[in-house]
Amino acid sequence: FDDDARLRTSTYARSASYVDGQWVLSGIRQTEVAEHGVVARQIEQASWNSVLRPELLSIVAVKPEILSVWSLVRYIEYLDSNNLETRLYQHAMWAKIFYPAATAVMVFLAVPLVLSSSSRSVSMGRRVMLGFLIGLAFHVINTASGNLGAVVDLSPLASAAAPTLLALLVGMVMLRRTA
Known part of the structure; x- marks a missing residue:
């Protein structure tokens, strides 16, 4: 050019x-x-x-959700050094970093379901279904958060962390109500 x-x-x-x-x-x-x-x-x-290296070419052909955190970091650095958009890859990276915390929070959310005083009157099937619905809601909110973060120009860190923090808050409220 x-x-x-x-x-x-x-x-x-x-x-x-x-x-x-x-x-x-x-x-x-x-x-x-x-x-x-x-x-x-x-x-x-x-x-x-x-500056284009073979390992970067293999990253371009793969969805960011499939890449490892380190591959995402390298690709984000490459995009950033070439003044290209990095938000999608940053969100995928932060989502992967928060994944273990999200898993722990989901386990934490199960505690109030098991410990609730009305647990004897509620069947196991209902508790399993409620746990499934909570997990499904978390998945939908997590996916929507990433998409919404991209649309409203929210920080990728904030859009990746928000669902986990929201689930933690819900779990704390549920645990407080059972105590």
Whole structure:
């Protein structure tokens, strides 16, 4: 691209391999838009220095929810260094970090269901169904929080932490009512 953001050169490579920190392109077809017209060239092989590494390419093809925390951190750093949007990947990273806490909070939510004074009068099936509904509600709120955070420009940390903190608060209220 030139200074006016107009496309000046387009390069297509039949294949590419990453060797010693740089890309080696083969079967290159390069098209250049010049003042007097379009010039096409065929180049057998050339090297290309880029910040794009093979491990980053494998990340792009995968949903952020599937990546490990460390892969997300590396990809967020890459996106950030290229001034690209990172919110989706930041939220996925924070959601993964909060996942163990969310699991502990869900176990904590089960305690008031077991310890409630009316537990003898409520059948096991009802308690299991209530636990299922609480878990389902948590999942829906957790998913909606990430989407809502992206829409209203909320911090990825806040949108990932909010459902777990809300569930903890609900669990504390339920536990206080049973005591």
